Amino acid sequence: MIDKAIQAITEPRRRDILHLVRDGELTSSAIASHFDVSAPAISQHLKVLEEAGLVVVRRAGTKRFYGIRREGFAELMQYMESFWDDSLLRLKEAAEEEERKQNDANSKHRHD
Amino acid sequence: MIDKAIQAITEPRRRDILHLVRDGELTSSAIASHFDVSAPAISQHLKVLEEAGLVVVRRAGTKRFYGIRREGFAELMQYMESFWDDSLLRLKEAAEEEERKQNDANSKHRHD
DNA sequence: CACTTAATTAAGTGTATGCTAAATTAATAA
DNA sequence: TTATTAATTTAGCATACACTTAATTAAGTG
Numbered sequence: 145m146i147d148k149a150i151q152a153i154t155e156p157r158r159r160d161i162l163h164l165v166r167d168g169e170l171t172s173s174a175i176a177s178h179f180d181v182s183a184p185a186i187s188q189h190l191k192v193l194e195e196a197g198l199v200v201v202r203r204a205g206t207k208r209f210y211g212i213r214r215e216g217f218a219e220l221m222q223y224m225e226s227f228w229d230d231s232l233l234r235l236k237e238a239a240e241e242e243e244r245k246q247n248d249a250n251s252k253h254r255h256d
Numbered sequence: 257m258i259d260k261a262i263q264a265i266t267e268p269r270r271r272d273i274l275h276l277v278r279d280g281e282l283t284s285s286a287i288a289s290h291f292d293v294s295a296p297a298i299s300q301h302l303k304v305l306e307e308a309g310l311v312v313v314r315r316a317g318t319k320r321f322y323g324i325r326r327e328g329f330a331e332l333m334q335y336m337e338s339f340w341d342d343s344l345l346r347l348k349e350a351a352e353e354e355e356r357k358q359n360d361a362n363s364k365h366r367h368d
Numbered sequence: 369c370a371c372t373t374a375a376t377t378a379a380g381t382g383t384a385t386g387c388t389a390a391a392t393t394a395a396t397a398a
Numbered sequence: 399t400t401a402t403t404a405a406t407t408t409a410g411c412a413t414a415c416a417c418t419t420a421a422t423t424a425a426g427t428g
Contacts, residue, residue, distance in 0.1 A: 147268065154266040155416080156259065159339075172375055185417055187376055206374045206425045224336050227271075267386080284405055297387055299406055318395045318404045 145197055149220040152196035157181075158189050162212070165199060169209035257309055261332040264308035269293075270301050274324070277311060281321040 153159055157179065164175055176186040190210055193199045197216030202209045265271055269291065276287055288298040302322055305311045309328030314321045 150271075151266065154262065157416085173373095181416085182418065183375070184377080184419085188416075191376085203425095206372090208375065227275075269386085285403095293386085294388060295405070296389085296407080300386075303406085315395095318402090320405065 145216075146219060146223050148196040149198055149216060150223075152192050152198055153220070155189070155192075158193055161186070161189055161193065162198065165210050166212050169202065169211040171207050171209055175210065257328075258331060258335050260308040261310055261328060262335075264304050264310055265332070267301070267304075270305055273298070273301055273305065274310065277322050278324050281314065281323040283319050283321055287322065 153162070160179070161175055164170060164178060172187055172190060173183060175190070176183045179186065190199065190201075194201065194210075197213055198220070199210050199216075200213045202211070265274070272291070273287055276282060276290060284299055284302060285295060287302070288295045291298065302311065302313075306313065306322075309325055310332070311322050311328075312325045314323070
């Protein structure tokens, strides 16, 4: 699922769609009106986002309202954070180690 | 550049490569040895990651050592955070609003 | 029922992309 | 210089995917 979610946010158009619906539900056609592509194209993007667990549909008559799915969003964010936080932690440690070495080297050369 | 970075981490194999090099520099062949694909395939992935500003190369003789590029990583992380943090903030607000409504409705029905 | 509205599914197209084997570059060693 | 090692670039292939138009489904409405 997490792979699907990452795959889903790959496509710039789908990130745009997520930005559109994150403030509240929108119908497929309302979303489509923001773009220069056909309604089916948007419908296909919405399907991908839904299968990735990032949006949910609420049916009301002939309309379908799309909105953010919190759990999916949270899961994706957690993955991202664990990925980058771990990396940054290690980079921070590496940077500090580097600085230590630098200081050692300097103190050997300095004679004040 | 940020679009290229997102595009770059789309591919699962490239995320795996990033995981491999985030603890320290590795040569192209050392990276390739972890996977079932050919060396050229890895080389091409590394090129994508380099052009996205996520890794850097250090040449030493015939070898090329690949490592994480901090600035690129930080930039990508910032973008991700701003995307998701904004979203989560709005979702949190929406949830609180929802709860308020729920409470109002309950207090009208309750007669204790 | 026929008609409208909202949206999706289906079929087909062009392009991007991940992969391979073969050729090429680059640095070093004999 | 010739050979070796490390890696990349090239050319070609197969698949994935974003898009289009046309057809179809689904829910109301006259």
